Amino acid sequence: MRLIKKLALATVVAGSLLNGSPLMASPGADSKIALQMYTLRNVGTLDQQFLMARNAGFTAVELVGDQGVSSAELNRLLAQYNLSVTSAHVQLDALRSQMAQTIAFNQAIGxxxxxxPYLQPADRPTDAAGWKRLGKELNALGSTLRKSGLQLAYHNHDFEMKTFRGKTGFELLVDATRAENLALEIDAAWVFRGGQDPVRLIQRYADRLFALHAKDNSGIGLRDDEMNFAPVGEGLLAWDEIVSAAQQRARPVYVVEHDLPKDADAIIRASKLSLERELAQAWRGRKLD
Structure with missing residues (x-):
């Protein structure tokens, strides 16, 4: 995969932001761009966070657990800002020990x-057999959730990209599950940081790709105070190739995220604009085929 985005693309995106003009009106009829609310966790109250998301043009969000409020309050705020929910990050411990409560809450908010979203260090396998065992556990949890009309998915970081005789821990985990019991939310930036090619994983697991987490890597020495993450299109990843691969078969939800943004509002707007541009190009390319 080409690792460096073309300078011209970064210039176009930056120029659009400076001029305050959008690059396009819609990313394509079959695509949705959502915002991971973890990105805004340091922005005031939940009310203020939803307001920021809506003002930035988002109509869908991915939640972090219960967002610290009751289902009734969450429903009220979502309705107030006309936001839909694509999914929710739920810790493995909650699925293991609070399955009934977790199901009830998510059913209540639709x-x-x-x-x-993440494996605590104690939960991270250290060998191939461990990754397979974890896959089997997730498969069972996913089967249980399906009986209540819910779908389980898995979000990667970099530690799943360690290889064991040619297969990553991520692949060992996924291959130990059934497709109907475990969907995938691939985080391209973390895949790359783990030394793997996000395009390859997207193509391999296109039938499971529910969502694609969208942020970029800036490289060491740049944005060090932001965990070296950057808005989509302003870093090292070739998002034209990533989006093209995802749109060919999966057409997932694209979830804008940044783990430690200094200016959350500017970053989510920049990522959304860049994604819209890439999706428009992919859409035009598919219509021309």
Whole structure:
């Protein structure tokens, strides 16, 4: 995969932001761009966070657990800002020990997809057999959720990209599950940081790709105070190739995220504009085929 975005693209995106003009009106009829609310966790109250998301043009969000409020309050705020829910990040411990409560809450807010977002160090396998065992556990959890009309998905970081005799921990985990019991939310930036090619994983697991987390890597020495993450299109990843691969078969939800933004509003707007441009190009390319 080409690792460096063309300078011309970055210039176009930056120029559009400076001029305050959008690059396009719509990313394509079959595509949705959502915002991961973890990005805004340091922005005031939940009310203020939803307002920022809506003002930036988002109509859908991915939640972090219960967002610290009751289902009734969450429903009220979502309705107030006309936001839909694509999914919710739910810790593995909650699925293990609070399954009934987790199901009830998500049913109450109309959410259908629960994503395991992160493995605590104690839960991270250290060998191939461990990754397979974890896959089997997630498969069972996903089967249980399906009986309640919910879908389980898994979100990667970099540690799943370690290889064991040619297969990553991520692949070992996924291959130990059934497609109907575990969907995928691939984080391209973390895949790249783990030394793997996000395009390859997207193509391999296109039938499972529910969502694609969208942020970029800036490289060491740049944005060090933001965990070296950047808005989509302003870093090292070739988002034209990533989006093209995703749109060929999966057409996932694109979830804008940044782990430690200094200016959250500017970053989510920049990422959304860049994604819209890439999706428009992919849409035009597909119509010309």
């Amino acid at each position: 959410n259908k997809v629960l994503v395991v």
